[in-house]
Amino acid sequence: xxxxxxxxxxxxxxxxxxxxxxxxxxxxxxxxxxxxxxxxxxxxxxxxxxxxxxxxxxxxxxxxxxxxxxxxxxxxxxxxxxxxxxxxxxxxxxxxxxxxxxxxxxxxxxxxxxxxxxxxxxxxxxxxxxxxxxxxxxxxxxxxxxxxxxxxxxxxxxxxxxxxxxxxxxxxxxxxxxxxxxxxxxxxxxxxxxxxxxxxxxxxxxxxxxxxxxxxxxxxxxxxxxxxxxxxxxxxxxxxxxxxxxxxxxxxxxxxxxxxxxxxxxxxxxxxxxxxxxxxxxxxxxxxxxxxxxxxxxxxxxxxxxxxxxxxxxxxxxxxxxxxxxxxxxxxxxxxxxxxxxxxxxxxxxxxxxxxxxxxxxxxxxxxxxx
Amino acid sequence: xxxxxxxxxxxxxxxxxxxxxxxxxxxxxxxxxxxxxxxxxxxxxxxxxxxxxxxxxxxxxxxxxxxxxxxxxxxxxxxxxxxxxxxxxxxxxxxxxxxxxxxxxxxxxxxxxxxxxxxxxxxxxxxxxxxxxxxxxxxxxxxxxxxxxxxxxxxxxxxxxxxxxxxxxxxxxxxxxxxxxxxxxxxxxxxxxxxxxxxxxxxxxxxxxxxxxxxxxxxxxxxxxxxxxxxxxxxxxxxxxxxxxxxxxxxxxxxxxxxxxxxxxxxxxxxxxxxxxxxxxxxxxxxxxxxxxxxxxxxxxxxxxxxxxxxxxxxxxxxxxxxxxxxxxxxxxxxxxxxxxxxxxxxxxxxxxxxxxxxxxxxxxxxxxxxxxxxxxxxxxxxxxxxxxxxxxxxxxxxxxxxxxxxxxxxxxxxxxxxxxxxxxxxxxxxxxxxxxxxxxxxxxxxxxxxxxxxxxxxxxxxxxxxxxxxxxxxxxxxxxxxxxxxxxxxxxxxxxxxxxxxxxxxxxxxxxxxxxxxxxxxxxxxxxxxxxxxxxxxxxxxxxxxxxxxxxxxxxxxxxxxxxxxxxxxxxxxx
Numbered sequence: 001x002x003x004x005x006x007x008x009x010x011x012x013x014x015x016x017x018x019x020x021x022x023x024x025x026x027x028x029x030x031x032x033x034x035x036x037x038x039x040x041x042x043x044x045x046x047x048x049x050x051x052x053x054x055x056x057x058x059x060x061x062x063x064x065x066x067x068x069x070x071x072x073x074x075x076x077x078x079x080x081x082x083x084x085x086x087x088x089x090x091x092x093x094x095x096x097x098x099x100x101x102x103x104x105x106x107x108x109x110x111x112x113x114x115x116x117x118x119x120x121x122x123x124x125x126x127x128x129x130x131x132x133x134x135x136x137x138x139x140x141x142x143x144x145x146x147x148x149x150x151x152x153x154x155x156x157x158x159x160x161x162x163x164x165x166x167x168x169x170x171x172x173x174x175x176x177x178x179x180x181x182x183x184x185x186x187x188x189x190x191x192x193x194x195x196x197x198x199x200x201x202x203x204x205x206x207x208x209x210x211x212x213x214x215x216x217x218x219x220x221x222x223x224x225x226x227x228x229x230x231x232x233x234x235x236x237x238x239x240x241x242x243x244x245x246x247x248x249x250x251x252x253x254x255x256x257x258x259x260x261x262x263x264x265x266x267x268x269x270x271x272x273x274x275x276x277x278x279x280x281x282x283x284x285x286x287x288x289x290x291x292x293x294x295x296x297x298x299x300x301x302x303x304x305x306x307x308x309x310x311x312x313x314x315x316x317x318x319x320x321x322x323x324x325x326x327x328x329x330x331x332x333x334x335x336x337x338x339x340x341x342x343x344x345x346x347x348x349x350x351x352x353x354x355x356x357x358x359x360x361x362x363x364x365x366x367x368x369x370x371x
Numbered sequence: 372x373x374x375x376x377x378x379x380x381x382x383x384x385x386x387x388x389x390x391x392x393x394x395x396x397x398x399x400x401x402x403x404x405x406x407x408x409x410x411x412x413x414x415x416x417x418x419x420x421x422x423x424x425x426x427x428x429x430x431x432x433x434x435x436x437x438x439x440x441x442x443x444x445x446x447x448x449x450x451x452x453x454x455x456x457x458x459x460x461x462x463x464x465x466x467x468x469x470x471x472x473x474x475x476x477x478x479x480x481x482x483x484x485x486x487x488x489x490x491x492x493x494x495x496x497x498x499x500x501x502x503x504x505x506x507x508x509x510x511x512x513x514x515x516x517x518x519x520x521x522x523x524x525x526x527x528x529x530x531x532x533x534x535x536x537x538x539x540x541x542x543x544x545x546x547x548x549x550x551x552x553x554x555x556x557x558x559x560x561x562x563x564x565x566x567x568x569x570x571x572x573x574x575x576x577x578x579x580x581x582x583x584x585x586x587x588x589x590x591x592x593x594x595x596x597x598x599x600x601x602x603x604x605x606x607x608x609x610x611x612x613x614x615x616x617x618x619x620x621x622x623x624x625x626x627x628x629x630x631x632x633x634x635x636x637x638x639x640x641x642x643x644x645x646x647x648x649x650x651x652x653x654x655x656x657x658x659x660x661x662x663x664x665x666x667x668x669x670x671x672x673x674x675x676x677x678x679x680x681x682x683x684x685x686x687x688x689x690x691x692x693x694x695x696x697x698x699x700x701x702x703x704x705x706x707x708x709x710x711x712x713x714x715x716x717x718x719x720x721x722x723x724x725x726x727x728x729x730x731x732x733x734x735x736x737x738x739x740x741x742x743x744x745x746x747x748x749x750x751x752x753x754x755x756x757x758x759x760x761x762x763x764x765x766x767x768x769x770x771x772x773x774x775x776x777x778x779x780x781x782x783x784x785x786x787x788x789x790x791x792x793x794x795x796x797x798x799x800x801x802x803x804x805x806x807x808x809x810x811x812x813x814x815x816x817x818x819x820x821x822x823x824x825x826x827x828x829x830x831x832x833x834x835x836x837x838x839x840x841x842x843x844x845x846x847x848x849x850x851x852x853x854x855x856x857x858x859x860x861x862x863x864x865x866x867x868x869x870x871x872x873x874x875x876x877x878x879x880x881x882x883x884x885x886x887x888x889x890x891x892x893x894x895x896x897x898x899x900x901x902x903x904x905x906x907x908x909x910x911x912x913x914x915x916x917x918x919x920x921x922x923x924x925x926x927x928x929x930x931x932x933x934x935x936x937x938x939x940x941x942x943x944x945x946x947x
Contacts, residue, residue, distance in 0.1 A: 057908065060738070060739065076896070078895075078896070079904055080892050080893070081892075081911065083630050083632065086633060087797055091804050094804065095805065097804065097809075099814075099896075113632070198627040231614050234915050244509050262715075262716075
């Protein structure tokens with residue numbers, strides 16, 4: 001009897017403890033769901049959401065149909081190069097027209113134009129979808145806001161970037177262990193790069209080289225080594241596969257990986273002994289426009305794109321490593337997955353984008369002009 | 372042609388001039404708004420030094436920065452040399468083709484003309500890649516063939532060079548642009564003067580040099596000026612073939628300023644202003660040459676014959692020469708382009724299962740393909756029809772002795788030619804947004820079409836101008852004397868005579884509207900999204916094969932319309 005009473009007491013105390021612990025969380029969840037449902041209903045009344053960003057087949061072919069299917073709200077996607085989108089938005093705003101709700105833009109556009117020119121609203125208070133607001137769903141324990149105020153621009157991806165590609169028919173992996181190996185006269189005329197004299201991945205890489213190794217290295221690599229420049233991304237990967245320029249500094253993973261699958265002996269190099277591996281936030285950063293014409297639909301889309309479903313589409317589509325904990329990464333290239341033990345150079349770091357890269361790029365251009 | 376026979380009424384005839392003057396003033400105002408204001412906005416903006424969104428601060432810094440760059444002058448010189456090197460052979464070949472097609476009894480002239488049209492609309496970016504596959508020193512098909520020749524132990528061809536760029540341009544739109552514009556005016560050339568030259572003992576070459584070409588000088592000169600400026604602005608081919616060889620052109624500099632982060636439109640406009648100087652200089656000589664313009668009249672009411680020059684045994688040689696040129700310069704790269712659209716990876720024949728239908732299937736099953744196609748066809752139709760109506764009227768006024776503002780009208784019509792497409796689009800965007808025009812045009816198919824019509828003004832106006840210069844004033848005067856209104860005479864006499872030119876420039880503008888990316892990109896909305904935005908996507912994301920498929924689809928569409936339009940034009944002009 002005493003044992004029964006004791007057991008009952010223990011059960012009662014445990015029950016009270018569990019209830020006391022879970023009730024506020026449950027209430028919070030219910031409140032969050034209620035708030036989220038209110039957002040969904042308000043967004044449906046607005047009837048559409050306008051998203052602006054770079055031309056993006058994943059957006060067009062997968063995101064737009066899936067979002068419409070989920071919420072019945074059409075997505076109008078305005079695609080253009082960053083500079084074109086920025087010019088258009090500025091001109092519209094100058095005339096009092098506010099047509100865009102959400103931007104999915106590259107880090108430079110986000111930092112320099114959207115944030116720099118105050119075209120966006122704080123996103124942090126808008127992220128209320130339970131699975132998005134829940135810090136346990138994010139690798140860093142919370143959503144990563146990249147801007148200095150940590151409120152405006154969400155970084156949703158962090159993948160290890162490829163530093164270069166080599167064609168192993170012509171370049172043995174042990175011949176390319178350090179960045180300084182690029183200066184071996186054996187590789188003169190054998191290195192391709194996107195044109196470093198204009199903005200883009202070519203000048204970004206050159207800025208990084210300048211930052212890490214200084215002016216002399218850049219002069220030797222781009223001028224003395226006669227690095228072959230192009231403005232066409234496919235040209236570089238074609239040269240790489242054919243072995244014409246068996247070292248590629250600016251090839252895109254999505255151009256090269258099909259070649260690797262087709263049996264071309266191409267190796268991705270993620271780190272070098274004298275150059276830390278880098279991570280980046282490709283393919284986009286998320287922001288919401290201020291004075292958005294469809295603010296609730298913008299909020300709904302921003303939350304959904306950060307959900308497991310939304311980011312999962314991009315992770316699969318681009319092979320990018322998302323910052324969510326609940327997305328299957330088994331299909332991703334293991335080389336792109338950041339390791340906790342490694343300290344990476346962050347190519348999407350805000351201060352690097354706004355000042356560091358810009359300054360180093362200008363120095364590179366001076367070196368290349370003065371050849 | 373039946374003309375209502377009403378008695379001549381002098382007071383009414385005098386009154387009829389007034390609508391002409393009103394039309395002239397209205398056109399002048401319209402063109403000033405459409406052509407002048409965007410340029411004015413851009414020029415004003417180029418002096419604004421303030422950051423976007425901040426109050427304007429004016430100064431010369433953008434201009435100084437743009438021109439202080441030592442690379443700018445080098446690039447300008449390279450553009451000048453390339454443009455000149457392209458123009459010389461292209462104008463000779465273009466005139467020869469047009470003459471053979473339109474003025475001689477060479478067999479298969481219509482088929483050759485059809486091929487010229489097809490060639491003109493082949494998208495230049497994949498075509499350049501096709502030439503790389505053919506000429507690359509390491510793996511080019513023609514270089515591989517050449518290695519089997521005796522004494523050849525090094526690559527014969529190299530597309531990554533000055534002459535490689537000239538060669539590819541000679542294959543791409545440049546020559547065909549000239550043939551398309553020159554053929555209708557050659558066709559319209561009366562045979563009387565040529566027959567007189569023959570009777571006087573002139574050989575075919577002398578007749579061509581001393582009679583035919585001087586008679587067609589307005590169009591040949593206009594086409595040369597247009598081509599030279601187009602050459603200065605040329606971009607895609609130089610980007611692909613020039614950059615690896617360290618050849619930078621002026622338009623690359625402008626492109627770099629536009630696509631910077633943030634974009635430097637001020638510097639880009641400053642660099643673009645050089646085109647104003649180049650155009651001004653060229654137009655000065657052009658106008659001087661055309662002074663006393665009625666010497667170019669070849670179609671009058673006093674007997675008109677379009678009998679063709681008989682080439683005798685040379686007619687087959689001429690046909691063989693044309694076919695050989697087309698085979699080498701167009702069919703060969705076109706074959707590679709068509710094959711490329713069916714390849715998993717363009718130019719890679721050694722990968723497993725290299726051929727696929729996936730690019731065509733993906734293109735046609737794209738959720739926005741058909742709505743974009745519909746928008747594009749609407750935009751292109753409005754552009755073609757609107758351009759023909761507007762610029763034929765402008766050209767009529769330009770050659771009319773009654774127009775008092777002809778130099779201003781013509782100057783305005785040339786303005787859009789000096790702006791790269793993206794700057795023109797930006798200027799038009801500012802125009803729409805700064806005026807009530809935005810309620811009708813911004814974000815609509817009408818707005819995109821209007822911007823494209825503006826961009827088409829130089830070519831279309833000059834084509835009609837040259838056409839009108841060929842027509843004798845007596846044709847219209849005869850109609851007016853018998854009581855026809857100006858509009859009646861214009862509609863029933865002049866326009867049918869100009870139908871081949873209208874057909875040619877209308878189709879050319881239709882095709883350009885389908886493929887133009889840079890102008891609509893700032894003006895479209897979700898509802899008016901054209902196919903060109905898909906082309907942009909394929910270009911940015913490196914989907915070359917799908918881009919080739921879309922380019923070929925657009926070319927096929929234009930060819931189908933061309934066959935219909937040409938038949939219609941020839942019927943209207945009474946040549947069939």
